[in-house]
Amino acid sequence: MALLRTVPVDGSPETVGGLVTALRDAIAGGPAVLPVGPGETGVAGDPGEGAAVVIATSGSTGTAKHVVLSAAALQASAHATAERIGGPARWLLALPAQHVAGVQVVVRSLLAGAPPVVQDLRTGFRTDAFAAATHALGTARRCTSLVPTQLGRLLDAGGAALDALHSYAAVLVGGAALPAQLHERAVADGVAVVTTYGMSETAGGCVYDGVPLAGVRVDLEDGGRIRLGGPTLADGYLGDPRLTAAAFADGWFRTGDLGRWRDGRLEVLGRADDMIITGGENVAPAAVERVLTAQDGVTAACVVGVPDAEWGQVVAAAVVLDGALDPAFAERLRGAVRAELGRAAVPRVLRAVPRIPLRGIGKPDRAATARLITAEDAPAPNSTASHPRTG
Template sequence: MHDLRVLDPDTSEFMKALRAALDGSGPAVLPVAAGQSAVDMAPDHPLEPDTALIVRTSGSTGTPKGVLLSAAALRASAEATHERLGGSGTWLLAMPAHHIAGVQVLVRSIVAGTEPVRMPRTAFRPKVFTESASDALGSLGPVYTALVPTQLARIVEDGGDALAALRAFDAVLVGGAAVSAATLLRALDAGVRVRTTYGMSETAGGCVYDGLPLAGVGVRIADGVIELSGPMLANGYRLDPTATAESFVDGWFRTSDTGEFRDGVLRVFGRVDDMINTGGVKVAAAAVENVLTAQGNVAEACVVGVPDAEWGQRVVAALVLTGAVDEDELRSAVRAELGAPAAPKEFRAMDALPLIGPGKPDRRALVEMFCSQGGNG
């Protein structure tokens, strides 16, 4: 089947088309959000063989690519997830389904033979989550959901009914971006059954849970960079044989993330591109973010490097705050944990971080913001 259907994933027609793509009775599908163009995915061009779904990458490092996923890869991912969680169940879709994390909630539901509960596609609010969770939690058997770190942080911060509802889920997958250690600890202490996930569109979603690979998944570190293998691996990129050949080699996908194994558990440090070279010292943005979000009144943090005539790059941080902070104390905390070069030279408080993809901070937008605003903190 080589046809391609472009559909809004929020419609009932999409679920029917996805089911047909998975069982081979219908064409492949490309989920496109309302108002989003499909031109860059060349929907009229002949489709690569063995494709059931095309999902866009977030485009965090450049032009978004179309990831080619087979029905077998999607099913393998769903089945491995259910195996790790202890069985299939009912899923609450709490994020957009044109990204892999959202569409996999629908795939898992199809594989499980259950009907997913969908949150209204409005701005995420704990109250709306509570109402939708109530519908899901009325189902028989296990009940699961998947969130991005920002959603988890808002529910934990809000507390009350939303947190009580989240606590009732048998598992809450959190991925799409790194979750801060502080938010994760608060959620676990509150009794939420959080499972942190690591993966991407090229692996049909999360394939490493709580640092441990799902069944059939291979993980290795090559020159500090994480590489992944397994039956849920994509077939490559839409109409981009060069990028496919560079990233998919001998059954392995080379990610853009650095990491290491510690006591048998995978630790992800962050993207290679997120390393900041300041004065000849390499600083991991994710490490600085973890220190900042562990401080009082810092709900979210995104650390980037901006051009600097003296240092090459200057470490700066955008923060979402829940109260007043002392910038010197924040710098001192980072300095004590990671050394002086990692301490941000400048802070900017924001109501919300700009996002690209499912919960991923738009680092390029933040670099442009700091550059345009200037200042030295």
């Protein structure tokens, strides 16, 4: 039986250092590693020969899964990333080390010949600590991986934090969709942003800026369901052959996401089970979010379907704004969605919120957002409503 070694990490450089050592051993053929964060527990099981890491992930369903990644898959991903972003680098780890994105920062660092510099996350992500950790990288070529929330905070902080961000040859951004306005702002400010798409089952990001990494295959099934293949695929789910057989077949992993090709690049439309069906028409929340966040004054958005007696569901949006959500601004937002996506996609309800509820390392919590939007039956001062086919 192959061994599985549980390694607790709490965001401190000391515990991450222990994980770095364990991962180095695992890649060299030692026991597979299960990194666990605060409050998480280990599991028993045989990950199989060649396994290097087991990643615990609840995904969007909340059901615990444990993804088994081989040393070969991790190294294929790390080598393909280095090739895409211009070569090896010193890496800053500013993400939780128990998630696949954090593990891959460690693997890329080890293959480049030096462990990562670790930002202490025990008290959360702080922009001043990011600047200090960046300085500790020295004069080497620098790379890091962030989620959109972290990128936005660094841009807002300015000063030493923004100077540090400018010093990176590549800033990989993933974990959640990058709002269009934030992306444009970062690029305009000279940040070397690289958008990434992937998941634990693909050893992290495997499509960069809409283009698959070397060796990665992308296929769209009828209806737009994304399938991914290539050397970065996981071996399956620990102790769950039924779930493994349902998701992995013939060298492909069938994701829960919908996508389309646009100008030769993969555009991810969001999860299939997030699709809103209103009056018999399908609306992709991610598409509406992209339009909303591209408008001046909107810093973030989360779109969900809420029940409606006449239409089945109607489109509802929680938005984070620079100012107030007055009727004129609400109509401008609706007009932008109508012009880009059609009448069915126009949000029936728009509610201004101070922040979008998040889960994991930065993904929008759609269930919590729906509860937030429907918490009050009547429109409040920060909420506007319109008829779904006239609005």
